Amino acid sequence: METDERSARESVVAAARAMDAQGLNRGTSGNVSLRFRDRLLITPSGLPTARMGPDDVVPLKFDGTHPPDQRPSSEWRFHRDILASRPELAAVVHAHPIHSTAFAMCGREIPAVHYMIAAFGGPNVRCAPYAAYGTAELSELALAALAGRNVCLLANHGMIAAGESLEKALWLAVELETLCQQYAVALQVGAPMILSDHEIGQIVERFRGYGLNASKP
Structure with a gap:
């Protein structure tokens, strides 16, 4: 395995473990993907992060194919479709x-109750209608909810955050959960x-020049 690919795989594992450490996930829930050249690297199905290593990360082509002896996350479709349709995103x-899931269970979007919502791209965080996990229907609904945004909720399910890097995607996920808790x-x-x-439009413009942490005015 090339050094660059191994490093990318290690970053996927580190991100998955970081989600657990920050309380975003428990057990085997949640998943992480990273664009790598002409494919994506995604966490495997049903493997706790404590037992996950770089060799467990699944290389997934954009046509949905992967090594036959590996099983990608059951949510690989929306990971693949988001990265395929949003070239500016990498993870x-x-x-x-x-808290994010509680609002998703109620099918509620998050309105502009704090200016930090601008970090997500607009004046609200949409909640996609419910569809069964792992389905093409869920992927389509998620893509619609993410139009002009980099996060969304999934009704009766959870949340998605996407960024120009794994670090940015994780930061956005934490910010969304924080905002939902405050709300x-x-x-x-x-x-x-x-x-x-x-x-909110004014804050969106002010955030464009800021770094990862979108320094607060």
Whole structure:
């Protein structure tokens, strides 16, 4: 195996473990993919991250084929379709964190209750309608929810975050879960104020020049 590919595989494993460490996933839920040359590298199906190594990461071609002795994540379709349709993106993470998933279970989008929503590309985070996991239908619904965005919720399921790197995708996933947690608490306090599309548009423009952490104004 080439050094570059092994390094890429190691970064996929590290990202999967980071999701567990940050509380975004538990057990064998969630998955990670990274664009690598003419294919993607994706976490395998049903393997706990503690037991996962670089050799377990599955090379998946964009036609959906992979080594016959390996099983990619059951959610490989939306990973493949997101990276195929969004050339500006290099990595996708999918997780079932508590607060994001709670809103997904209610089929609720996240409105502009905090200016950091601009980091996701617009004034809301959409929630894709429900479809069974691993299906082409779910992939199509996820792509629609991600139009003009880099994160979305999946009804009765979880969340997706995609970025120009694995580091950025993970950062976005953490930011989304944080925002959902804040929104959940705010709903208990009262009626959260919603920022206007114009206000969020201004923040989107201000964020364009910032680095990974989108420094807060």
